[in-house]
Amino acid sequence: xxxxxxxxxxxxxxxxxxxxxxxxxxxxxxxxxxxxxxxxxxxxxxxxxxxxxxxxxxxxxxxxxxxxxxxxxxxxxxxxxxxxxxxxxxxxxxxxxxxxxxxxxxxxxxxxxxxxxxxxxxxxxxxxxxxxxxxxxxxxxxxxxxxxxxxxxxxxxxxxxxxxxxxxxxxxxxxxxxxxxxxxxxxx
Numbered sequence: 678x679x680x681x682x683x684x685x686x687x688x689x690x691x692x693x694x695x696x697x698x699x700x701x702x703x704x705x706x707x708x709x710x711x712x713x714x715x716x717x718x719x720x721x722x723x724x725x726x727x728x729x730x731x732x733x734x735x736x737x738x739x740x741x742x743x744x745x746x747x748x749x750x751x752x753x754x755x756x757x758x759x760x761x762x763x764x765x766x767x768x769x770x771x772x773x774x775x776x777x778x779x780x781x782x783x784x785x786x787x788x789x790x791x792x793x794x795x796x797x798x799x800x801x802x803x804x805x806x807x808x809x810x811x812x813x814x815x816x817x818x819x820x821x822x823x824x825x826x827x828x829x830x831x832x833x834x835x836x837x838x839x840x841x842x843x844x845x846x847x848x849x850x851x852x853x854x855x856x857x858x859x860x861x862x863x864x865x
Contacts, residue, residue, distance in 0.1 A: 736798030771804035791827035
């Protein structure tokens, strides 16, 4: 008899719950929404990037398309940015202070030699996101930088570079919703 009452009580709770939900089962929030909410937002100030402003915005957008654990956004007026981006006449370079913070210089010297401004921007932002140079390297590697030559226009990080940024910002496992042993890279 005791089992019967427990079963009946469970049925009542279930019926009340379903009636309160309009008779429909509710799904958990999507994994995409969870990942978007978990992305670390870094702001950038490209006001000093002169003629390279659109290349900087495109380089940031490429990183936003490529990784989920971090999102680059333009800083609001008066907001202190994580990343300051400047144009100068030297060679492009990044001066990271801490992970996700620092200054990027889009140097005109490389542009004058024929290097692609969007690739330069994405490459230098890659340094701020924790990636080292990988020279010499193929055009398919964003972090190969100038060693890929002036004909290389690829502004996208490769699979390894994406995974390293995801891992640095805590998102390597969030992309799949699964756990993995330390040091294991989960590829898309």
